[in-house]
Amino acid sequence: MYHLPLPAAQIAELYPNCANRAGNLQLRTALLQEGERVIQRSATYNQMAQTSTLYQIAQENAVHVSNAELSNLYERALVNGGERPTYLAIRGAGLFGRCPLCAQRDVGTLDHYLPRASFPEFAVLPVNLVPCCFDCNHAKREHTPAAFAEQMFHPYFDDWNDLELIQATIVVEDAVYAEFAVNVDTLHPVVADRAAAHFETLGLAALYSGHASVELVQRRAGFLLTFENGGPEALQAELLRESQSRRVPFPNAWQPVLYRALADSDEFVNGGFYAIDDQLEVAGAD
Ligand SMILES: [Zn+2]
Incomplete structure (x- = not known):
């Protein structure tokens, strides 16, 4: 949005x-x-x-x-x-x-x-x-x-660019998934409910999860290299830099949220990224 x-x-x-x-x-x-x-x-x-x-x-x-x-x-x-x-x-x-x-x-x-x-x-x-x-x-x-x-998001009358609308949860199992949702707990209720209606009506959770899965596959080799050269701290720093960088031009898109969640996941930066599966069918799509 x-x-x-x-x-x-x-x-x-x-x-x-x-x-x-x-x-x-x-x-x-x-x-x-x-x-x-x-x-x-x-x-x-x-x-x-x-x-x-x-x-x-x-x-x-x-x-x-x-x-x-x-x-x-x-x-x-x-x-x-x-x-x-x-x-x-x-x-x-x-x-x-x-x-x-x-x-x-x-x-x-x-x-x-x-x-x-x-x-x-x-x-x-x-x-x-x-x-x-x-x-x-x-x-x-x-x-x-x-x-x-x-009421869904109205791009001309709602300016939510400075709000953190979306959050991601990283799931590391036999593959790595990112699940997206509206930050209903931290947003003002006036925005939270409308953003959630928008997110749900347009099916954005599945859309973002699917695109994030491709991104993870494409970045896997780079994560591995960073980890082998500098350990989990280096990987976490790289993910935080990426999150910051990806805040433009769309702060409320999946990219900055994904990288922030990856950086915050101890499991992911300590080797969870090895589970990224390039054979995975588009995760989150139904
Ligand atoms: Zn669209």
Whole structure:
């Protein structure tokens, strides 16, 4: 998870621009009439998002057009129509092209934070459009928060970059695994519950564990060399340096958390790394 600056596009310009792309005069006129409500609702969205209360926003039906006609503006005008440059600008805002929801996979699409099936008036609202990867988009689907704790991370309105959201546990058995979870015990409950909902909805524990397993296999020979040259202290120091180094650009990704947990594992630095198994099928995946 990582924070994104607000998109530059403003609904007060974007909505009428999208409405004006409608070829049918009657539909165009009706969409423009709907504009006042869309702008008002967008202002409400902004206020509620700033106080993390979007779960309380009521659903409304469109007045001058159908909900579907309003929702369709997204594909017709923004994704595939004349406003595509704005779509591309919002989609392109991910840091290094990475998905802000998982901080792992590449951005490929836009996610409606509040789904347009339930909130068609937010179909082209820039602050409701989050660049994300296809897998996160699919996992989130029509997720509509019904309670405070069900609100997933909102990259534009939540800045959790300075918090230690995630922890890892190293398991050394006949192989080495890293298990990831949200730091529910140390985070403020206001963040902990939401981060846990986010983590669970997107299946990030399995994703991170799988990637960490490949990382361990690729680093095994290096760990062995460091250990043979300098013992467990040298290995631990190397792991701590790596954890520090990997805090950028995504402090709340699995990499810094993995190395911190490896450094903190006496079992791992005292020879547990020998158990890293390169034949292991992706650990943690189900
Ligand atoms: Zn993602």
